[in-house]
Amino acid sequence: MEATSTLALSSAPAAARRSPAKAVVASCHLRNFSVPAFHLRTVRGLASRALSSPSFPGWRRKKGSGLVVRAEMFGQLTTGLESAWNKLRGADKLTKDNIAEPMRDIRRALLEADVSLPVVRSFIESVTEKAVGTDVLQGVQPEQQLVKVVNDELVQLMGGEVSDLVFAKSGPTVILLAGLQGVGKTTVCAKLAFYLKKMGKSCMLIAADVYRPAAIDQLTILGKQVGVPVYSEGIEEKPSRIAKSGLKEAKSKKTDVVIVDTAGRLQVDKAMMSELKEVKRAVNPTEVLLVVDAMTGQEAASLVSTFNAQIGITGAILTKLDGDSRGGAALSIKEVSRKPIKFVGRGERMEDLEPFYPDRMAQRILGMGDVLSFVEKAQEVMHQEDAEELQKKILSAKFNFNDFLKQTQAIAQMGSFSRIIGMIPGMNKVTPAQIREAEKNLKFMESMINVMTIEERERPEILAESRERRRRVAKDSGKTEQQVGQLIVQLFQMRARMQKMMGAMQGKDSPDIEGLMDSIKAEDQAAAGTGKRRKYGNLRRRDLDAMRGFRRR
Numbered sequence: 080m081e082a083t084s085t086l087a088l089s090s091a092p093a094a095a096r097r098s099p100a101k102a103v104v105a106s107c108h109l110r111n112f113s114v115p116a117f118h119l120r121t122v123r124g125l126a127s128r129a130l131s132s133p134s135f136p137g138w139r140r141k142k143g144s145g146l147v148v149r150a151e152m153f154g155q156l157t158t159g160l161e162s163a164w165n166k167l168r169g170a171d172k173l174t175k176d177n178i179a180e181p182m183r184d185i186r187r188a189l190l191e192a193d194v195s196l197p198v199v200r201s202f203i204e205s206v207t208e209k210a211v212g213t214d215v216l217q218g219v220q221p222e223q224q225l226v227k228v229v230n231d232e233l234v235q236l237m238g239g240e241v242s243d244l245v246f247a248k249s250g251p252t253v254i255l256l257a258g259l260q261g262v263g264k265t266t267v268c269a270k271l272a273f274y275l276k277k278m279g280k281s282c283m284l285i286a287a288d289v290y291r292p293a294a295i296d297q298l299t300i301l302g303k304q305v306g307v308p309v310y311s312e313g314i315e316e317k318p319s320r321i322a323k324s325g326l327k328e329a330k331s332k333k334t335d336v337v338i339v340d341t342a343g344r345l346q347v348d349k350a351m352m353s354e355l356k357e358v359k360r361a362v363n364p365t366e367v368l369l370v371v372d373a374m375t376g377q378e379a380a381s382l383v384s385t386f387n388a389q390i391g392i393t394g395a396i397l398t399k400l401d402g403d404s405r406g407g408a409a410l411s412i413k414e415v416s417r418k419p420i421k422f423v424g425r426g427e428r429m430e431d432l433e434p435f436y437p438d439r440m441a442q443r444i445l446g447m448g449d450v451l452s453f454v455e456k457a458q459e460v461m462h463q464e465d466a467e468e469l470q471k472k473i474l475s476a477k478f479n480f481n482d483f484l485k486q487t488q489a490i491a492q493m494g495s496f497s498r499i500i501g502m503i504p505g506m507n508k509v510t511p512a513q514i515r516e517a518e519k520n521l522k523f524m525e526s527m528i529n530v531m532t533i534e535e536r537e538r539p540e541i542l543a544e545s546r547e548r549r550r551r552v553a554k555d556s557g558k559t560e561q562q563v564g565q566l567i568v569q570l571f572q573m574r575a576r577m578q579k580m581m582g583a584m585q586g587k588d589s590p591d592i593e594g595l596m597d598s599i600k601a602e603d604q605a606a607a608g609t610g611k612r613r614k615y616g617n618l619r620r621r622d623l624d625a626m627r628g629f630r631r632r
């Protein structure tokens with residue numbers, strides 16, 4: 080990684096505290112990712128939506144106050160590492176003496192994250208050696224230099240490069256999945272098929288878990304859900320025979336990829352291993368992937384070693400990363416077993432399986448978000464035309480409730496809020512409680528939008544001007560008139576913010592929304608029964624003008 084990118088990365092969290100959306104864009108630019116401009120706008124739009132939401136108190140707290148809450152995924156490790164950087168504040172270069180204490184913090188943070196001891200030892204050794212031996216670059220703070228060394232070493236520790244699935248040169252690619260009970264094997268079968276389908280591959284699932292009848296039903300249901308055929312012969316036949324016959328059928332149907340689900344056990348035992356060996360012999364898989372649960376920490380890494388020694392595997396799939404606040408498994412698997420993590424599961428939904436990118440993971444561990452995954456998710460759910468249309472609307476101050484709903488749905492399709500937030504630099508410190516609150520708030524807003532007429536959604540001005548309409552929306556959605564009023568103000572605030580950002584990005588003068596904010600605050604405190612209040616309900620003339628696209632500014 081170049082020095083400039085380190086600087087960009089290091090400054091991203093600070094910038095994000097001021098403006099997460101800007102930081103996302105800046106990170107993309109500075110790090111020289113070839114992200115198309117309209118996607119950047121989409122990202123900015125999504126981020127600004129979040130910014131405008133009243134549900135992120137941490138994002139709009141007063142100037143100078145810090146975010147004080149912990150990250151969800153890998154939060155413990157991120158916080159531990161932060162204390163290491165802080166110890167170097169004020170130093171002018173990295174020396175053996177001044178990095179001793181930060182290195183102790185890093186060591187402690189890694190051990191607390193359940194990274195295996197030999198891995199921690201060699202990591203600390205290597206970071207120390209590289210940090211002390213490096214000349215501090217002009218304009219780079221020593222703590223930033225250390226962050227860079229730690230980042231590079233974390234990437235190496237997790238395998239350096241992304242490890243892609245290998246496909247057979249001819250005939251179906253066979254992926255054999257193994258793993259202990261309950262780690263998420265059956266779910267991964269379907270998630271993987273869903274992922275491969277998106278790549279344009281045809282798939283078939285083979286139900287070779289004959290010990291748990293429910294596993295066959297579960298696979299059949301999930302197969303239907305993702306639109307992939309499931310081959311099964313019930314529980315009487317031997318798994319190796321089922322796998323062989325399934326493969327024969329897949330060949331006859333010219334299926335690209337066959338995924339074999341096998342039985343799990345509570346712990347490693349001889350019977351499971353010999354059965355797996357038999358299935359492996361029967362289908363000669365291209366990939367043998369061990370599914371492990373991230374929450375088991377370094378235990379997952381030793382399981383990968385054991386399975387590799389006994390049956391020979393090609394890689395691991397790490398599930399339940401969404402519930403793992405420590406990170407020991409992700410950091411130990413490659414180093415301990417020499418086998419790469421190929422995919423990670425980050426939730427229960429079919430779309431919650433992603434390739435494992437060591438560099439992105441390192442950035443998340445360092446609290447710098449995962450801009451690329453965020454952009455990719457946005458690209459998946461936002462079509463180019465939608466993004467361009469949205470941009471036009473933002474520029475002409477026509478962003479309406481339909482766009483609001485569309486974006487809310489796009490965000491929902493991107494996965495849970497916590498995942499999205501975790502991907503934005505500097506935003507990994509939003510608490511789960513704040514995220515839940517945000518989700519609740521969106522639902523609350525949606526319920527009011529759902530009862531609006533088509534015209535009202537398209538032209539929110541008519542709602543702002545008619546107290547009758549607001550009353551009706553309030554009544555139909557079971558909310559108060561004031562809540563409907565607030566929602567309308569919020570939409571216009573959003574317009575204002577988006578325009579402001581667009582203006583800033585294009586070097587134009589940006590409209591001042593502070594006035595609008597003040598008037599809203601004043602409105603909240605205004606006594607009922609004033610002339611203006613009677614005319615516009617709880618909205619004022621100044622708000623309305625601001626809403627109509629800053630006509631008077």
Ligand SMILES: Nc1nc2c(ncn2[C@@H]2O[C@H](COP(=O)(O)OP(=O)(O)OP(=O)(O)O)[C@@H](O)[C@H]2O)c(=O)[nH]1
Pocket residue numbers: 258259260261262263264265266267288291294342343344398399400401402423424425426427431
């Ligand atoms: N939060 C979360 N839950 C997951 C993930 N992957 C799987 N699960 C859940 O874990 C539970 C067990 O998953 P299964 O797919 O049934 O596990 P299995 O390994 O096939 O279990 P056996 O067939 O008993 O060996 C289910 O409730 C899944 O929804 C993940 O990445 N995140």
